[in-house]
Structure formats: structure tokens, C-alpha cells
Amino acid sequence: MPQIFHPSTNTISRVTVFGALAIVIILLAAIWAYVRSSFWTGADVEKQQPVQFSHKHHVSDDGIDCRYCHITVETSAFAGIPPVKTCMNCHSEIFRDSAYLAPVFESYRTGRPIRWTRVHQLADFAYFHHGIHINKGVGCSTCHGRVDQMPLVRQVVSLQMEWCLGCHRQPELYVRPRDRVFDMEWQSPPDQIEQGKKLVQLYKIRSVAALTSCSTCHR
């Protein structure tokens, strides 16, 4: 009985089988990489703002504490965006002629708030409270990066659940002493794990089971 298929079809069948498998794997890998890319998460993308406000200038050059403007960061869920009145505390006198500040003066005069572009946007089904993180020793720069070096603020982390859980599963890797929370230059010491474990105990940070429970963040 003659062969139905020519021997060369062996190659074709192999290429087809392994090719199909490869396509599926590549496709899955591409999706995996895509949802983690900054194109999807918005990380590392500088957002244009209605006023060219520079955190670098105000924090690094002037040494103004985060809490001078973000007054509710220690006590409430929302860190607080300052009203233009806070800008005017200094700018009623300083840079009064600057064109950069024209929208601020305009807003102060008319009472129409400035519409800032939001940089960090969590999904509404995720509950997040700034105060609890600050009070348990999570520093600003742990999540927001070196804001003191950002002329325009950008998100530096993915803000995805995977990233949140990275710390909720191992808080000892990230917590720092409370008096260093607002220190932009803080870096984890070489013995961070031991120090972190002590702080977790000292600050009564809840168990990993509680921190990773669904209803801790989805309520």
C-alpha cells in the first residue's frame, strides 16, 4: 500500500503542532507582560498639570514637609490636595509676577478650584487609607518614590493588586521607623528583615492572614 502522505509532511505536522503551542505561549506571555507594562498601569508616565508645580523645587530646594500641604495624610484615607489658599501662604509675597503662577492667582481671586490631573488612581473597589499606612511605618517614598526629585509627579509603581500584596504578605521588608516615614532619603538598612520584624511587632501590624484577607481591601 502506498503511503498517503509524502515524508515531507512530517516536518509540516511538527511545525504545526509546536508552532501552535508556541503561539499560545507567546500570546499568554505577551498578555502577562502587557498588563504589567506602564502602558497599561500608567506607571512612569509624567502627567501634565494646569500649573507647572514642581515637587522637586518645593521639597528639595525649599525643604517643605509633605504635611504642610497634604494635611490629612496622617489621619484620613485621602492625603489631601491643598487649596490655593495654602499656595498663597507663601506666594502672596513670593513670585507674585510669575506667569507660572497666574492660574493660582486666578483661582484664588475667582474661587474656582484648579483642576489638577490625578496621578495615582486606584480602582473604586479597592479600599485604601493613607492614615493607617503612615501610622504603621510605611513611608511616602515606599509607594510614591522620590517625589522630592520629580519636577512633574509620576506614578512609580504599578498600583496593581499584585504590588499591594507584595507588602501585605511581607510587611517586614518595607516598614520603617515612624519618625522616618516622611524622610525622602530613607533607605532600608542591610538588616531590614530583622529591623522590620521588630517594627511589625512594635507597631502591632496585623498578621499576614488578616492583611491578605479579601475584605481588608475590598469592603
Add this chain to the structure above:
Amino acid sequence: MVFSMCLTRLRLLFAARRSTPAFLLVVLSIAFSACRQDMADQPKQKPLTASLFFADGSARQPVEGTVPHGSIEDDHLNVSPDDPNFPVALTPELLARGKERYTIYCSVCHGALGDGNGMIVRRGYRTPPSYHIERLRRAPVGHFYDVVTHGFGLMPEYATLIPPRDRWAIVAYVRALQISQYANVAQLPPEHRQRVESTPSGTPPQEGSR
């Protein structure tokens, strides 16, 4: 209800399989139904969300004379400007809190030492008086509380940024700063005394050691 209708529909489609494009459409729409963003973008008011109700997009401005929630409890802290007494207990914790809050809100102009040489002043703001002048050393504590609450001269009010208890913590720390500049070496504990005496005289204190 809708769900069961969908199920019936799906069963019919599975049974018939006559209309392949419709079948594909149903399968695809189920597969991508999670792409809708309703849960991620819920119709609730979030801080600083623009209001559709008022023409200027702002939230309702409080009517004149509105009292913030919880402020009645703190009313005894609002003493008269010439009151020489603290309405709060002076504790090390209060002073530590005062130092922290002073550094955040006041040192930008008044300087870490209270001499009126803060960073904003170096940037061009009018120099405030030093806390160490005779007039302010004699001023009652109520005066400092009043200035933080209502402003004074060019200084804006800080009542919107600093709650009353923290204002008193700051006033206590300002008093501590005043005492520090006129402290007698003999009053210091031995270890601090040794440090001061070993420092060459005439060296100005280092500022901004955060």
C-alpha cells in the same frame, strides 16, 4: 432574571448551532464581559470630585458661621489673646508633638530656632520678628495661639491647617525655644552641660539638622 434569559438563549444556541456568528458573539461577549469598568468606576462621591449640582463645579461652600464637626469639644482651647495660661497639660509628648508640627508649618518662615530666618524668608518673604525679642518673650501664650489661629500682619492664619490642640503644642514648643536661647549653662543636665562647655564659643548653632 437577565442571567436566566441569557442561559436559555445560550442553551438554544448550543442546541441549534445554526447561526455560528450569533453563537460566536454570545461567547465573545461573555468572555469580555469583565472588561466593563463599572466596579472600578463607581457612581459615588469621592474627595474633590467635581459636583454636577453647582454651576461652578465645586462642592457646596459651607454657609457663613458653619461649625466644623467636633470643634465644640475643642472650644475651651480657644482662649483670649492675653491669657497667660495653657489650657492643656504640658507634657513631654506635647512638646515633642509641638516640635514636629512647628517644623512642618512654622519653621519654613520662622526658622528651626525661631529667629525668623526660615527658607521662605531667604526666598524673599518679609522677615518675621524673632521669638527672642523682649516683646515676644513677655507676650502671654494666648497671643501666640491667637496669631496661629488668626494670622498677624503678613502672616496668614493657620487655623485651616493646624487643629487647636496642635496649635497649643506649637505654642508650648515656641516657649521652649524662647527658654532655650536664654538658658543658663548651670541649669543643664551634666551630660548636656559638658557638650556645651566643650563647644568653642561664638559658633552659631547649626540649622536644619533634620
